[in-house]
Amino acid sequence: MSRPEVTNVERVAVIGTGVIGSGWIAHFLRQGMQVRAWDPASDAEEKVRERLTAVWPILTRLGLHPNASPDNLTFCATLEEAVADAQFVQENTPERLPIKIASLKAIDAACPPDTIIASSTSGYLMSEMDVECQHPERCTVAHPFNPPYLMPVVEVVASPRTSLEAHQWAVDFYRVTGKQPLKLTKEVPGFVADRIMEAVWREILHMIDNDMATVEEIDMAVRYGPGIRWAMMGPLTVLHLGGGEGGMAHLIHQFGPSLQAPWTFLQPPELTDELAQKVIDGCDRLTEGVPIRELEAERDDLLIRMLELLDSSRLWHIGNTNG
Numbered sequence: 001m002s003r004p005e006v007t008n009v010e011r012v013a014v015i016g017t018g019v020i021g022s023g024w025i026a027h028f029l030r031q032g033m034q035v036r037a038w039d040p041a042s043d044a045e046e047k048v049r050e051r052l053t054a055v056w057p058i059l060t061r062l063g064l065h066p067n068a069s070p071d072n073l074t075f076c077a078t079l080e081e082a083v084a085d086a087q088f089v090q091e092n093t094p095e096r097l098p099i100k101i102a103s104l105k106a107i108d109a110a111c112p113p114d115t116i117i118a119s120s121t122s123g124y125l126m127s128e129m130d131v132e133c134q135h136p137e138r139c140t141v142a143h144p145f146n147p148p149y150l151m152p153v154v155e156v157v158a159s160p161r162t163s164l165e166a167h168q169w170a171v172d173f174y175r176v177t178g179k180q181p182l183k184l185t186k187e188v189p190g191f192v193a194d195r196i197m198e199a200v201w202r203e204i205l206h207m208i209d210n211d212m213a214t215v216e217e218i219d220m221a222v223r224y225g226p227g228i229r230w231a232m233m234g235p236l237t238v239l240h241l242g243g244g245e246g247g248m249a250h251l252i253h254q255f256g257p258s259l260q261a262p263w264t265f266l267q268p269p270e271l272t273d274e275l276a277q278k279v280i281d282g283c284d285r286l287t288e289g290v291p292i293r294e295l296e297a298e299r300d301d302l303l304i305r306m307l308e309l310l311d312s313s314r315l316w317h318i319g320n321t322n323g
């Protein structure tokens, strides 16, 4: 089987159907594709079908392909069965290197040799995960943001063994399915977005651990401050505007020296049981007992409205030349 045109993909496989795998299933079903899935958990199919019922109204608001239907999802008894005929495979197994290596090896051995295999990993490099694959040239990282059926970006990161053609095929495929692919040819641990998020996460844990701020205070500070600006501009554009008419040049001149101030820890904190519990309890307080599924539905509704608003603005699209 040779690789299809990116616009002609009809059959995809999704391996691992938890938070991210089920989100990808929703995304591909919305595009009118046939999806074959496999997950070792005995209740996996039931959970995915429940989730699809919950998000179908959201997918409908986004716009469905004429062939889109939850009936186009088939749960398979084995990984091999799920990927045997696939024109594209999205791997979403737990974030553990031995599981990633074993899963990619099994997918690579069982799917047609040209089929692109994309991993949703949050930070492993494909060159760490493809070590037992016979055809590493068709493997790439494709890191989404949750929920994959709504968040535009997917970081498509090649390994030194990924062929240029396969990498570009994956980028183009995500684009035709409505994603905003970020094509990265350099393998950087954590890629771009998670590297930044990890730095923020470390800082948050330190502040909680040292009783510098509570979970509530941290969420408020970001929500009502940088979060709103980051929703419409990248952090560098935010800083560029922070320099007034002098832009980034003035900002660096003014705030450059404060980089030396001891404002951040940056080193990871020790994640003790006590610190973990403090964060977990804080989040339970913060969300006032509202069930996660209800929060997810409200998040999806707000995200669609925000994306519609942002899409109408030049500021949101400025500098978007990647891929």
Ligand SMILES: NC(=O)c1ccc[n+]([C@@H]2O[C@H](COP(=O)([O-])OP(=O)(O)OC[C@H]3O[C@@H](n4cnc5c(N)ncnc54)[C@H](O)[C@@H]3O)[C@@H](O)[C@H]2O)c1
Residues within 6 Å of the ligand: 015, 016, 017, 018, 019, 020, 021, 038, 039, 040, 041, 044, 091, 092, 093, 094, 095, 099, 103, 120, 121, 122, 123, 143, 144, 145, 146
């Ligand atoms: N949760 C997020 O926000 C997020 C965001 C981006 C990327 N990711 C990445 O997506 C991947 C999946 O994360 P998740 O949050 O969906 O996890 P999850 O725990 O919700 O789901 C993992 C699924 O994998 C299944 N599983 C366990 N062992 C397996 C195996 N050997 N083969 C196949 N499936 C197996 C589990 O039954 C479960 O359904 C990870 O690599 C993670 O880093 C997660």
